[in-house]
Amino acid sequence: MKSLHLIGSAEMGGAERWFKRFLEAMVRAGEDVHAVVRRDSDLARHHLGGIAHSELGFRTVWDPLSKWEVARLVARSDAPIVQTYMGRATRLLHLPPKGRQVHVSRLGGYYKLDPFVHAHAWIGNTQGLCDWMIAGGLPAERVHHVTNFADPVKPCSPEALAALRAELAVQDEDLLLVTAGRLIDVKGQRYLLDAFARLPERLAGRRLRLVVLGDGPLAEPLRAQARQLGVDGRVHWAGWQQDPTPWFHLADLIVFPSRDPETLGNVILEAWSYGKPLVATAFRGARELTRHGEDAWVVPCDDGAALAEGLRTVIPDAELQAAMVRQGRRRIEHEFSEAAVIGAYRELYAKLLRER
Structure with a gap:
């Protein structure tokens, strides 16, 4: 079944990574997909190799030329399913109520619903998000829960890992805490830096080091915070990684300190997929996905002291780490596999x- 997928963002973030991963998985499953992305965006320049795609202006949601471009491209497509992601693409697309195509809007966050009400159906990646959409007035029979899947684990050569270890000057005694996400307020990195500063330099015989994957508007304030706390020498700012695979392989433990509005949190699934122990905050997505003490160690949001205490608990406890890793892998296999999620979309x- 052919489907058309529209997203209007300029830069890469969690939603854009999901867009890329999802369409790659659809292609692997033999589905006929076509992406429509913003001209000269990060997606267009770097991330859509092997995926058929078109580029449009996607300038603003009020731009008549952008609306016309979207309408013309969709009208010329023979795809019966047209799926939009986030607000800009959704607001620019208005299909006839009784036309031949179905407009599916996928929400990845708790957005204001007014710009989405004209779609024919809505997808939420957590049940909590679906419940919120229904409470906001969208018809329950047209709101559908389809979760995300974890990326298949990509191999990483010993040579590549050795090169990365050399780049970071990693010693055998080092324990690498890795966090990933855009450097924006909802990701909560400031609370992780606070927690890191509360920990001793060495714990359970290991020297603690923190790797921050990501970039964004809070990059400089976070660096300044690390300097003020006196931990900048043990923090590596890796920037945005088009492929974080080597970093997940190298990590000893994944930390995900998001604040409550975080909807799902793909890093949870990535930690489980790569077999890494996970310490996360109890944001909305984590409360729905994780099971404290079984597949993750979960602490309150916005609380550096609680996050530090969680890390103090998990880091010295090899048995706890191993148990969480085993259960996380089971969750991936049975609930969050690529095959199951693509099957649900089909x-x-x-x-x-x-029903059309």
Whole structure:
């Protein structure tokens, strides 16, 4: 079944990474997909190799030329399913109520719903998000929960890992805490820096080091915070990584300190997939996905002291880490596999077309 997928962002973030991963998985499953992305965006320049795609202006949600470009491209497509991601692409697309195509809007966050109400159906990646959409007035029979899947683990050569260890000057005694995400307020990195400063330089015989994957508007304030706390010498600012695979392989432990509005948190799934112990905060997505003490160690949001105490608990306890890793891998296999999620999308698309 052919489907058209529209996203209007300029830079890479969690939603854009999901867009890329999802379409790659659809292609692997033999689905006929076509991406429509913003001209000269990060997605267009670096991330869509092997995926058929077009580029449009996606300038602003009020721009008549952008609306016309979107309308013309979609009208010329023979794809019965047209799926939009986030606000800009959704607001620029208005299909006829009784036309031949179905407009599916996928929400990845708790956005204001007014710009999304004209779609024919909505997808939320957590049940909590779906419940919120229904409470906000969207018809329950047209709101569908389809979760995310974890990226298949990519191999990383010993040579590549050795090169990365050399770049970081990693010693055998070092224990690498890795966090990943845009450097924006909702990701909570300031609380992680606070927690890191509360920990001793060595714990359980290991020297603690923190690797921050990501970039964004808070990059300089966070660096300044690390300097003020006196931990900048043990923090490595890796920047945005188009492929974080080597970093996940190198990590000893994944920390995900997001604040409550975080909807799902793909890093949870990535930690489980790569077999890494996870310490996370109890944001909305983590409360739905994780099971404290079984597949993750979960602490309150916005609390550096609590996050530090969680790390103090997990780092010295090899048995706890191993148990969480085993359970996380089981969760990936049974609940968050690529095959299961792509199958759910196929079933949903077929259902929507039958009902059309």
